[in-house]
Amino acid sequence: MSTDPLIGKQFGSYELKELLGRGGMAAVYLGYQASIDRSVAVKVLPAELLADPHFLTRFLNEARTLARLTHPSILPLYDFGEAHGMPYIVMPLMTRGTLADRLQAGSLSLDETVRIITAVAQALDFANKQGILHRDIKPNNILFDQHDNPYLADFGIAKATESSTSLTGTGIIGTPDYMSPEQARGDPLDHRSDLYSLGVVAYQCLTGHQLFRATTPMGVIFKHVSEAPRPLRDLRPDLPEAVDRAVLKALSKTPADRYASASDFARALSRAAAEALATPPSVGTAVHEEAPTEAMPEVGDRSWSTSSVAPEPTSTVRRPTLSGAAGAASASAFSLPAGPAAPAKSGPNWLLIGGGAAVAAALCCGLIFVGLPALGLLTAGGATATPAVQALFQDDFESPLDSWSPFDDGEVSRSFEAGQYVFRSSKTNWFSWDTSPEPLSNVRVEVTARSTGAEDASFGLMCAYQDGDNYYYAGIDVNGYYAIIRTQAGEDFFLTDASNQQWLISDAIATGAESYQLALECGGGDLVLSVDGTVIASVQDDTFDAGQVGLFLSTFEQPDAEVWFDDFIAVAR
Template sequence: MSFNVGENVGPYRVIEQLGQGGMATVYKAYHAALDRYVALKVLHPAFGEDPNFAARFQREARLVAKLDHPNIVPIYDYSEHEKRTFLVMKFIEGETLKARMARGPLASDELAKIIEAVGSALAYAHKMGILHRDIKPSNVLLVPDGSIYLADFGLARIASAGESTLSGDMIMGTPQYISPEQAMGKKDLDEGTDIYSFGVMLYEMVVGQVPFNADTPFSIIHDHIYTSLPIPHTINPGVPEPVERVLLKALSKERADRYASVTEMADAFKQAWLSAGVPMKGTTITMPPQVAPVSAKPAPAAEMVAPAEPKAKKKRPRWMVIAGAILLFLCCLFAFFAVRRGGLFPGPAQAATRTAAAQTAPTRMPAPLGPKKTPILLPPSGSIGLIDDFEGAPLARTAGWEGYFQDNTDTKITCAVNSDSAHAGAKSLLFQFDVVADSWAT
């Protein structure tokens, strides 16, 4: 049962629904005692199937609530209402990085601030022993006053603490940004999974697109696990070689080949970006004066040479004129005899003969075009499913959708249309994809 607008949930009065994903639904609420708005993150009712989830939820919520950083959305409270557990968080009014990139390329100062803010938030959380597990542009909130927040910190950890149908044998994360080890359902994750997801976000900001995208979530996670990373400069020739090296290292399939920490990766990226000395295509970056390419200086006035005056045209010798006339006569004579013999412009009979010959000649049909289907090798798991957001280009006939999760069968995937922002105020619409029938239904 979902919360209703106008309903009182403890001390909070529900104002409106802001968005819905596979793991939770977000509401804007008013806390009268403190005279402020808050965001209620209500977990999916399926988590209530686990009788031990409430205790685990409280333990994990306390741990995440201890995070105190200027770039992390703070958690004020957690509770339960009609068997629905929820978190109470600071209400952030702004736009997501995803929505910002949809409006146009990032400016130099925007890119620098985002890398600094997200990198700092992750480094702090990792030091506290907490992973985010779902780094993506829609979880980065940009406030008009210039503040930048990383949202949904630890939500995947809280959701995975139970043994419900949504948490057991489930992949927590977003396919376009998920790390290979997280996509394979490994439990012993470290900061490397956040480094990879952060690297995908940097790849998207620099190259202009995510490295892997497809029509289905399973195709995308298959590529993260098995397919080689598309080389950035082959997609965007404007990506400098130093920046490309950082992206390749951050997005290595093996954890040991990536950077040891987020701080190391962020510093390497910023250094590569500055040392490149040229703006990256897909952004409006203005390089600092000390690293900007130096244009060639104009030559001093004393060294400039005045252009020489044009020389008078010489008259051609008479013998060249005569030779040219003879050559023109011979060309005309050759053309006359060629036309008479039908060598240049064939008559109707010759044209018909050539047409008939062309029609009787075997015709080679071009090979049919179409997307090459890649066999999907799913990670080794019993009944694997996906929850949370599916980002990227909308599929046909879906009118744009983000949230999804798989139900208990292997033949249907349930999806939900969300707002681009977790704090933007759009309603949701459920879709269901029938794998057998290859069709969508609302």
């Protein structure tokens, strides 16, 4: 029987079941919310620390900070309250441990490192746009949910007594092993300090070694300030030189010599990782060729700020959730919580001229983001690069294949015009799609898309299409929203936001771009969505395997949507 006096106590609507861990300023418990049969993590500030106002201030600051941050890679706040004289924070239960747990077994693979660093980088950049610095990036603060998605935790908390390598009484906040030189000196900090710490985490992921070791915390701090990092390839010779350069730039002693943002670092690391695939393949090995570097935009080439398009946290759900299919010829898709009717789905149609009836067949496929870099088959101008492997299916729509199903009922249409496949819809809340005929597995699909109509219309790619009620699809809109969705038995599930079932926004998607290069990887339980060569989202789901691939257009509240698709290609992953 546990001797912890809080086990079995009620904190709000949560019963504390088990102590999960204890740090220098808080204890974390397994909590159970009986009203909705949900297990959660409950962080409690122990009574013995309440006498110190600094601990209480930091604890309250964490709750306030999390309340401001709504992002798919930031551990969200479920609830906050006080019970038995102690404040507590309620968060999702992360069932697959921390990055620190994984690193106990040694280094990670290059693609897994890219996956984790990309997610954390996007979280950091989002927080920076809200004026928040983390100040304690480290493997213990990167957690994984049951789907293996990484989350950044403990925003706004200075964990001065969290571990034996944390400092107290020095005025320096952070963990020495991951502390930037300017943080170690007590200088003013900006987002590039967190970027340095993320670089330290990447170094450890790829080499299995901490960046610096010393007999005392102060010795580690001194090395961050004055000692050059050991090249990664000294410890792991199989890494590409470009990966070594990317990480070492993030670890520059001077902030101005680092990347401009954490996402810039993640993109550089993703591009560098492509060199791992540059070795000539053995017989039967499929290789994706990376698009030229100039096709990968840097921050300065586009508006990355979300200040003009990002909603307030309470308005994050601009897009409604998806409901199930309504029938063969049309299916209900996006239903507002309280508003217009859900959009209907319009798939490939063959007009039976004699009877005048339309028989609908569906197609679709969803994608989610994985860890490998986006190795584009398309160049910046949208032209198809010569693939290193045989295309499984390809159509530039100049002389379109007869496997597609053009359609026009006066309100919704799909037609071939000027060497492109054009989807139009004057209906609101409507979903129109078309697919290729042959089922494919373990596939990467790419297309160039140009939206010239309603701004809230989404468009994208489908995969693993089984029938009109079962498939994956992944899409974006011109305002930077994205989602990877699984439709199963007519019900839609947001794989990119399993908790809230919402469309999410990414500053890595250029707003109002003339065109977008979309890619969807689908197979082996992985779904990866990339836009313009950058991985936007990666998820894991093995509900479907082989299936058809295709294209879709979905409208919402604005009519007159129009998207032009070009250079559609599917290759083996």
